[in-house]
Amino acid sequence: MVRLLRNPRVILSVLAVAGLLAVALWPRPLPVDVATIGRGPLVVTVDEEGETRVRNRYVVSAPLAGRVLRIELEPGDRVKKGDVVARLQPETLPFLDARTRAEGSAAVDTARAALGRARAEEQRMRGTLAQAERELARARELTQGGLTTGQELDTREADVRVARDAVEAAAFAARAAESDVLRAQARVAPMANVRNDRVVTVTAPVDGVILKRVRESESVVPPGDPLLEIGDPSQLEIVSDLLSTDAVRVKAGARAIVDQWGGERPLDATVRRVEPSGFTKVSALGVEEQRVNVVLDFVDAAKAFASLGDAYRVEIRIVIWESADVLKLPTSALFRQGEDWAAYVVDGERARVRRLTLGQRTGQEAEVLAGLAAGETVILHPGDTLADDVRVVVSPPS
Numbered sequence: 001m002v003r004l005l006r007n008p009r010v011i012l013s014v015l016a017v018a019g020l021l022a023v024a025l026w027p028r029p030l031p032v033d034v035a036t037i038g039r040g041p042l043v044v045t046v047d048e049e050g051e052t053r054v055r056n057r058y059v060v061s062a063p064l065a066g067r068v069l070r071i072e073l074e075p076g077d078r079v080k081k082g083d084v085v086a087r088l089q090p091e092t093l094p095f096l097d098a099r100t101r102a103e104g105s106a107a108v109d110t111a112r113a114a115l116g117r118a119r120a121e122e123q124r125m126r127g128t129l130a131q132a133e134r135e136l137a138r139a140r141e142l143t144q145g146g147l148t149t150g151q152e153l154d155t156r157e158a159d160v161r162v163a164r165d166a167v168e169a170a171a172f173a174a175r176a177a178e179s180d181v182l183r184a185q186a187r188v189a190p191m192a193n194v195r196n197d198r199v200v201t202v203t204a205p206v207d208g209v210i211l212k213r214v215r216e217s218e219s220v221v222p223p224g225d226p227l228l229e230i231g232d233p234s235q236l237e238i239v240s241d242l243l244s245t246d247a248v249r250v251k252a253g254a255r256a257i258v259d260q261w262g263g264e265r266p267l268d269a270t271v272r273r274v275e276p277s278g279f280t281k282v283s284a285l286g287v288e289e290q291r292v293n294v295v296l297d298f299v300d301a302a303k304a305f306a307s308l309g310d311a312y313r314v315e316i317r318i319v320i321w322e323s324a325d326v327l328k329l330p331t332s333a334l335f336r337q338g339e340d341w342a343a344y345v346v347d348g349e350r351a352r353v354r355r356l357t358l359g360q361r362t363g364q365e366a367e368v369l370a371g372l373a374a375g376e377t378v379i380l381h382p383g384d385t386l387a388d389d390v391r392v393v394v395s396p397p398s
Contacts, residue, residue, distance in 0.1 A: 029391035033380040034346055035330050037372050042326045044360045045257070045317035046250060050240035050296070052304075052312045054231035058205050062221045066090040066200070070218045071227065075211060079204040079230065086202040086227050091220070108184040115177035122170035129163035136160050208232045211310050234305045238269060238296040240316055244278050247292035249320045256296050260315040263307055268299040271318060294318070321360050327368045333378040334358075334366065344379040344386060345372070346394070351379060353388045 062068060069087040079085060136156040143153045212229040215221065238258070242250065250271060258267040271294060278292040296316065298304040308314075333343045334356070341358050344351045359367035372378070379386065386392075 029349060029393040030351075030386060031395045032344075032346075032351070032382075032386070032392045034377045034394050035333065035380055037327065037329050037368070037374055037376045037378060039325055039327050039374055041324050042322065042328050042360060042362070042365060042367055043319055044321040044362055045319050046242060046246045047315065047317050048240050048242050048246070050238045050258075050314050050316045052236050052238055052308050052310060052314060054211060054233055054310045055235040055237050056206075057211060057229055057231035057310075058208070059226050060085060060202060060205065060228040060230060062086075062088055062223055062225045062227060063200065063202065064088070064090055065221070065223045067218065067220050068215055068227060069199075071213060071216055073210050073213065073228070075213055077210045078208070079210065080207050081204055083204045084201045085204050085210075085230075086215075088200045088202060088221075090198060090200060104184065104187045107187065108181065111177065111181040111184040115174065115181050118170065118174040118177040122167065122174050125163065125167040125170045129160070129167050132156070132159040132163040202227065204230055206230065206232075231310065233309055234301060236298060236301060236304050236308060236310075237272070238298070238314060238316060240294050240296070241279075241281065241291040242294050244290040244292050247274055247278075247294060250274055250294055250318050251320075255319045257317040257319070258298075258304075258314050259317060261308060261312065267304055269296040269316065270299060271295075272297045323360075323367075326359070327372065327374060328365045329368055329372065329378055330380060331361065331364060331366050332380045333382070335382055343372070344382050346377040346379060346392060349391050349393070351386055351388065351390050351392045 067089045069089070071086050073079070073085055136153075136159070139153045139156040143150065208230045209232065210228060211231050211233075214226045214228060221227075252271050252273060254271040256269040256271060258269050261267065273295045275293045275295070278290045281289050281291045283289055296318075329343065334341050335343070337353065337355065341356045342353055343356055345354050346352075354371050356371035357369040359369045361367065379392065
């Protein structure tokens with residue numbers, strides 16, 4: 001064994017094997033993706049889907065019950081205020097059969113008889129009142145001559161008051177009877193006065209475009225049934241329902257960017273109103289959310305009107321904070337270290353942990369207030385195998 005250890009070849013072989021083992025077991029640097037910290041603009045937005053709508057829309061309804069004739073106007077047709085947009089034949093009453101007509105005539109006769117009785121009662125009460133007033137006048141003369149008592153005078157005055165009340169009640173009864181006669185006569189109105197060919201026209205209340213045709217074919221409609229919707233598409237606005245936690249950060253007048261509307265370039269908009277009350281909406285996952293409607297106006301309404309219409313889907317980004325020059329880094333480089341944010345910085349061939357103070361953040365970038373300087377290199381997507389002082393190698397760009 002000693003001879004073997006003194007053999008130079010053996011010694012060289014052992015050293016070679018030891019070297020190979022050291023190289024094999026030596027920790028290799030971790031390949032990492034990196035980004036260089038720099039300064040630039042940062043815009044923080046609230047992103048949500050929205051829908052265009054015509055600001056002032058008018059629903060044209062049937063003014064009475066009847067048969068609406070076929071509406072020839074198509075959605076997109078322009079109309080002016082006063083143009084005829086629909087025609088309606090009023091609903092007519094069915095002809096009365098013999099039994100119904102006889103019952104109606106009898107009801108009219110009964111109402112007229114009740115009216116005559118009420119008028120006769122009114123005349124009788126007026127006669128009673130006149131007699132009571134004459135007796136009151138005689139009682140006053142006798143009282144002045146001392147030929148009767150004051151009690152008799154009080155009795156005659158009370159009789160006059162009672163008679164006046166009776167006359168008033170009889171007059172009310174006569175007027176009620178007159179109304180009953182009119183009601184009974186209306187039930188048996190002669191059908192010769194009804195014109196089945198009479199047509200009522202429905203006109204446009206404003207200048208605009210037909211947005212929707214609710215009724216197209218001829219059909220019977222009740223009063224108030226919607227027929228058409230008219231509006232001016234050049235007065236487009238956007239409504240978006242934001243989460244209430246996002247809506248509190250949005251202020252009227254804020255700048256907004258309209259994306260994903262079908263055009264090549266985004267459109268500009270401004271927030272006109274954040275509605276004061278919210279509502280509950282169930283999300284696609286079945287979760288109840290409190291939502292608030294936010295209304296936006298296009299900055300260039302003519303450009304928007306040239307491509308968009310009513311109830312078109314868009315995506316909006318409402319700016320709640322922006323700066324033209326901030327120190328920023330990708331959010332993919334951040335991770336939590338206790339209660340603080342941190343990132344790995346490439347120092348030579350080593351990864352170093354830096355605790356950071358952050359400002360505003362978006363989904364892709366974050367403002368760095370302290371902990372980094374412009375030009376430093378940070379590691380993106382740090383994994384669990386990465387730690388402080390670990391050797392790293394920058395992966396070549398793909």
